[in-house]
Amino acid sequence: MGRRVAIVGVGMTKFVRRAQETGKELAYYAAKEALDYCGMKLSQIDAVVIGSAPDTFDGVHMKGEYLSDGAGGFNKPTLRCYVGGGTGVFAVICGWYHVASGLIDSCLVVCEEKMSSYQPHPQGAFLTIFDHTTERPLKPNLLWIFALEMNRYMTTYGIKKEEIALVAVKNKKNALDHPAAQLKEEITVQDVLNSPVLAYPVQRLDVSPVSDGACAIVMVNEYLARRWTNKPVWVEGVGWSLDTAYWTNRDLCYPRYVEEAARMAYKMAGVTNPRYDIHIAEPYDPFDYKELHHLEGLMLCGKGEAPQLTVDGVTQRDGDLPVCPSGGLLGVGNPIAAAGLMKVIELFLQLRGEAGKRQVARKVRRGVAQAWGDLMQVGAVTVLGI
Amino acid sequence: MKVGIVGMGLTPLRPLSPELSYKELVYEAAVKAYNECGINPRKDVDTFVTCAEDYIEGTSIFDEYTPDQLGGALKPNHTVTQDGLQGIIAACLQILTGNFNIAVVEAHVKSSNILTPDGIHLCALDPIYVRPLNLNPYFIAGLEYDRFLRVNMINGIECGEVVIKNKRNALKNPYACYGENLTLDDYLSSDPVSLPLLSADISQPADGACVFVLASEKVATSLNKEPIWISGFGWNSGSYNLDTREWFYLSYVEKAAKMAYQEADIKNPQKEIDFAEIDDTFSYKELQHLEALGIFTEGRVFAKLKEGAFHPEGEFPVNPSGGSLGMGYLYEATGLMRLFVACLQLKGKAGEFQLKKADKALVHSWRGLPTQSTACLIIERR
Numbered sequence: 001m002g003r004r005v006a007i008v009g010v011g012m013t014k015f016v017r018r019a020q021e022t023g024k025e026l027a028y029y030a031a032k033e034a035l036d037y038c039g040m041k042l043s044q045i046d047a048v049v050i051g052s053a054p055d056t057f058d059g060v061h062m063k064g065e066y067l068s069d070g071a072g073g074f075n076k077p078t079l080r081c082y083v084g085g086g087t088g089v090f091a092v093i094c095g096w097y098h099v100a101s102g103l104i105d106s107c108l109v110v111c112e113e114k115m116s117s118y119q120p121h122p123q124g125a126f127l128t129i130f131d132h133t134t135e136r137p138l139k140p141n142l143l144w145i146f147a148l149e150m151n152r153y154m155t156t157y158g159i160k161k162e163e164i165a166l167v168a169v170k171n172k173k174n175a176l177d178h179p180a181a182q183l184k185e186e187i188t189v190q191d192v193l194n195s196p197v198l199a200y201p202v203q204r205l206d207v208s209p210v211s212d213g214a215c216a217i218v219m220v221n222e223y224l225a226r227r228w229t230n231k232p233v234w235v236e237g238v239g240w241s242l243d244t245a246y247w248t249n250r251d252l253c254y255p256r257y258v259e260e261a262a263r264m265a266y267k268m269a270g271v272t273n274p275r276y277d278i279h280i281a282e283p284y285d286p287f288d289y290k291e292l293h294h295l296e297g298l299m300l301c302g303k304g305e306a307p308q309l310t311v312d313g314v315t316q317r318d319g320d321l322p323v324c325p326s327g328g329l330l331g332v333g334n335p336i337a338a339a340g341l342m343k344v345i346e347l348f349l350q351l352r353g354e355a356g357k358r359q360v361a362r363k364v365r366r367g368v369a370q371a372w373g374d375l376m377q378v379g380a381v382t383v384l385g386i
Numbered sequence: 387m388k389v390g391i392v393g394m395g396l397t398p399l400r401p402l403s404p405e406l407s408y409k410e411l412v413y414e415a416a417v418k419a420y421n422e423c424g425i426n427p428r429k430d431v432d433t434f435v436t437c438a439e440d441y442i443e444g445t446s447i448f449d450e451y452t453p454d455q456l457g458g459a460l461k462p463n464h465t466v467t468q469d470g471l472q473g474i475i476a477a478c479l480q481i482l483t484g485n486f487n488i489a490v491v492e493a494h495v496k497s498s499n500i501l502t503p504d505g506i507h508l509c510a511l512d513p514i515y516v517r518p519l520n521l522n523p524y525f526i527a528g529l530e531y532d533r534f535l536r537v538n539m540i541n542g543i544e545c546g547e548v549v550i551k552n553k554r555n556a557l558k559n560p561y562a563c564y565g566e567n568l569t570l571d572d573y574l575s576s577d578p579v580s581l582p583l584l585s586a587d588i589s590q591p592a593d594g595a596c597v598f599v600l601a602s603e604k605v606a607t608s609l610n611k612e613p614i615w616i617s618g619f620g621w622n623s624g625s626y627n628l629d630t631r632e633w634f635y636l637s638y639v640e641k642a643a644k645m646a647y648q649e650a651d652i653k654n655p656q657k658e659i660d661f662a663e664i665d666d667t668f669s670y671k672e673l674q675h676l677e678a679l680g681i682f683t684e685g686r687v688f689a690k691l692k693e694g695a696f697h698p699e700g701e702f703p704v705n706p707s708g709g710s711l712g713m714g715y716l717y718e719a720t721g722l723m724r725l726f727v728a729c730l731q732l733k734g735k736a737g738e739f740q741l742k743k744a745d746k747a748l749v750h751s752w753r754g755l756p757t758q759s760t761a762c763l764i765i766e767r768r
Contacts, residue, residue, distance in 0.1 A: 002483050002484040002485060003483070003484075022514065054440055054446040054447050055439070055440045055441055055446075055467075055509075056440065056446045058513070059509060059513065060509060060510070060513060061439065061440075061441040061506055061507070061509035061510040062439060062441075062467070062753070062757060063467070064467050064468065065510070065623070065626050065753065065756075065757040065759055066510075066512070068623045068626055068759070069625060069627065069630075073623050074623065074624070075622065075623070075624065075637070075638065075641065076623065077620070077621045077622055077623070077642075077645070078621075078622075078623040078759070079466060079468065079472060079475070079476060079621070080466065080467045080468060081465070081466055082449055082464065082466065083449055083463075083464050083465065084447040084450065085447075090464060094464075094476075096483075097476075097479045097480045098479055100482075100484075100485075101478075101479040101480075101482035101483050102482060103479065103482065103649075104479075126446070128444075128445060128446040129445065129450065131451075239462070240462045240463075240464065241460055241461060241462060242434075242449070242452070242458070242459070242461070242463035242464070243453070243459055243460050244454050244459040244460075245450050245451045245453070256460070257460060260460055260461075261462075264462070268485065374449065375447075375450050377450060378449075378463075
C-alpha cells in the first residue's frame, strides 16, 4: 500500500455524561496526552486532522474551525473530515492519507464530541438528519429506525433477544477495566430484558450512553516511527464506503457498505481470510445488535452467525476472537467521533501488549477497528498490525 | 508531485433557483465534469470528496446526502467541512498515496434557501465569549477593515476600485450573476454595514454547484489530452479566537502560500505566475490577501492598484472572472468556483474574459468569517 504509516502515540480523556470542560479543552487534553505518550512536541507535528460529528450537538457552526486551536491546529495545515458516526475511524484514514501522500511527515489526529450541550437530550439533534421533504414531517427518531433494523436482523436470521443481550453484558463488563469508562457495570441478560422498552425491540440497556470526551493519536511516516518508538503500530489497510441516502430501499438485515469498506481495507492489508488473519476486532457497537451486525459485515463470520459466536464465548477477552475488549461504546461511552478513535486506541494498546487488565489472552498481531454512521449508511474500516 | 484536473463542471451562478434542488444543481455540474473526461462514476472513480457544512445545508450529518447525485453510492465518499480547495487538497493527498487514480471533488450551495444567514454566522462565533454579545457578525470584518485602513494610511477608495474592477470583469463572464458598471459615487453611497465596511464591499450569496475530476499523473493524459496540472498546494489555519489573533497581518495565508510555492518550485511568484483568482469575500480582503500571498510586498499593492496592474490587461491580472464580488459568494463552493474559472483561462476557453497570457495561475480561498482558515493551489498547463 505504498508508504508505510505508523501510530506512535495515543491519548484520551475520560468519557462522561456532562464534562465541565469546553470541547476545545477536551481536545487539548487528548492531544497533549497523545504527544506526551511518544515524547513529541506540537512543533514537531506537520498537520492536524480533526474529527467531530454534527455541529448541532454543540450548536457551533464551523465546529472544525472552533476546535482547531484546542486540537493543536493553530498555524498548521488543519483539515476536518466528516462521515457522521463513522468519523472516529475515518479520521485515522484521513491521517493515513496525509502521511502516506509523502507530503506530511507527522500528523496529529484529534476527535472530540460534546453531546451534553444539547438540551434536554441530544436525540433532538437527530431529527434534522432526515430528508427534509419525505421523512422529516414524520418526526422520526434514531431509536425508531434502529428498532426497524434490529427487528429485521432478528427476523431474517431467527435471532433471540437473549442472544443479542449477551453483547451488552460482555461489553459493560469489559469496561470495568477501562479507566475512561462511563457505563461500566456487571449486568445479566435478564437485566437487559427487564430494562425499559424504548422502541421495541430496542431497550434501555441495548443502547450506548450519551457522552462527552476526546481522543487523539499521533501518526508518522516510517522514518519517524523508528525515531519515536520501538513498537510502532502500522496502518496496514484502510477502507470506507458510503451507501445511498435512500435507506428505506436497502435490506436492513446486512450492512453491505461495511463489507465494501472491509474488502477495500483487507485487500490493502493482504488479508485473504479475515477470520484467521484478524486476531482482534473493535467493531462499532452503539447498540448491542450492531456489534453482531458489523462482525458479519467485516466478514469475521457468516451472515446470521455472529450471535452464536457470542453465545460460544469466542468474542470474550479470553476467546479466540476477542471483540470489543475495551468495553466498546456500550461500556466506555459514545462521544461519537471520539468513540471511534477510542477503538483504534484500544487496538494500539492491545497490539503493543500495553492494555493492562484488558489485555486479551491470545497473542495478537493484527486487528480491525470499524465505525458506522449516517442513515445506517457508512462503514469506515482500519486494519492495524505490528 | 503532480495531479491532473481532467474534468470540471460549474452551474452558472444565480441569486435564486426556485425550480432546482441542490441535488439537481450537483447532478448538472457532475454530468458536465464526467462528460469532459468520458468517465462513468460508478465504475471509474476511486474516491469522492465533498465540501459542506451542516448549518448551511439545513441538515445534520449532511454527508448522508452526497453520494446519490454524484453516482458515488457504495464507494469511498467523505466530506471535508471546509472550503472546496481544501476538498481538492484532500483528494490530491489521496491520489498521491498511490492507492487511488481518479477522485471527484464536489461542493455546492443553495444560498437562496438560507432564511437566516446572519443567525448561522452568529453560531460560528465562540459560544462563551463572543456570541453573547449578539452582534451582527460583520462587525469582525468592520474591525479588520478599519485596522487595514489605519495601518496602510489609506481611506477606502482603493477598496472601491477593487469592487468596480471585479464587478466590471464579471460583465464578461457568463457564469457570473453580479456584474455591473459601477462608479465610485455608487460605491461610496452604498449603505454602511459596520463602518468602514459598506454593503458594496460585501460579496452577495448565489446558488451554484461545482464538480471536479482529478487524476493521477499516470492516467490523467489518457482521460484528457490536455489536463490542467496541480503543481503545488498549501493550507493553514490561523487563530479562530478574536482575542488572540493577529488583526493585521495574515501569517496563515503566508504559510499556506509558501507551502504551495515550494511544492511548485516557484521562487518569484510575481514573475512566474501569470494571474490569480484570490479571495475577495470582502473588497479589502483582495488587497490584504495579495500582500500576504507574497506577490507584492508591503505597501506596493496600492501603487500597483493605482497603475491598473490588476486589471485583465494589466501586469498581474487579479480576479479576471469578477471574483466573489462579481460572480457571487458560494460558501463552501467558492474555492471550486475560482478554480473553475482559472482552469478556463488556462485552457483558453474563457471567451470574452480570456487573458492574453495564462499558463500558470494561483488560486486562493479563505473560509470566511470568523475563521482564519485558508488554502492555495498552483495550477499550470504543461
